[in-house]
Amino acid sequence: MKPPYPSKISPTPIVSAAIEIRFDISCPIDAVYGLVQHALKQKFHMSEKLPVAHIPEDIRVQDNLIDQPHYRLFNNSTPYSILVGPRVFVFVYSKENFDDTNDYPGWSEFIKQELVELYKTIFALDFIVQVKRLGIRYGDFFAVPNIFDHTEFNLLNKDGKRKDTAKTQIVQTIKKDDTFNNIVVSNNSTFVMNGRAIQGSMIDIDTFMGELDDFMSNYEVYLQKCHEINKELFFEMLQKEFIDTFNPIYGDEDAN
Known part of the structure; x- marks a missing residue:
């Protein structure tokens, strides 16, 4: 669809959403x-080792696993968690273990505010x-058999017939402004x-x-x-008629 884009769609x-920073220490x-665990223990009072943490340190360094999360901090009452590694910090939202009453809370209303407080604490x-890298990754799931029926693009064969009616996955990298964007549509x-x-x-x-x-003095801007570029790319690839089925709201209030 073309702009203006909705500020919110429902449902x-x-x-899933993951906001990652990688850094030197x-x-x-x-x-x-x-x-990190001591600073955040009141909010995320449970923790677990991730598989990479069981690999000997000398091997982790050689295989560049030092940039991967080694631990997960979490609280069973929320769908949010923190992944921590020697040079990485990730805030994660996941709907996998929660029902519809634990829906994505919104970027402006919760996620960004939470990140600002977390970054203040760890900085x-x-x-x-x-900080060497900032990444924002969103996963959107649609209970429709073929998302390509609702996208602004299709894969065509040499006869002009669609090739994406079968099982199809498209992977693309797009540079937009100062960002790179890895996009997977399946x-x-x-x-x-x-x-x-x-x-x-x-x-x-x-x-x-x-x-x-x-970054540490301007992280809200980054x-x-x-987030805005990620959101724009999402709406750009979908047809307006499809987005209209999600009760779109326009304007800045209650933005996703």
Whole structure:
């Protein structure tokens, strides 16, 4: 569809969101988790080791696994969690283990506000030297058999007939302004919620940017820019008639 884009659609198809920063540090790599866990223990009081944390440190460093999350901080009463590694911090929303009453809370109303508070907390710990990468990734699931029936593009064969009526996955990288965007569109996806598998279609957009020398003093600007571009790319690829079935609201109020 063409702009203006909705500020909110309902029910939202968002089933996952991950906002990641990668950074250089001034402390030993094995100290990062302890610093972050202690600072966030009141909000995320449970933790678990991720598989990469069980690999010996010398191998993790050699295989560049140092940039991967090693621990997960969480609270069973919410669909949010934190992934922490020696040089990475990720805020995650996931709908997989929660029902429709735990829907995506919105960017302006919750996610951005939560990120601002989290970044204030971890930056105050003074172990991050420089943020090297910001990434915002959204996963949207549609309980429709073929999302390509509702996109602004189709795959055609040499005879001009559609090729995307069969199982199809399109992967594309787009540069927009200062961001790079990895986009995956699939009409053959399975979303599992509370152990129940649902067949449908998926749109996954990973928007990221690097060389962020002033991120720690301007992170709200960078967050908003990446989110807006990610959202624009989502709406650009879908037909307005399809978006209209999601009760779109226009204007800045209650933005997703």
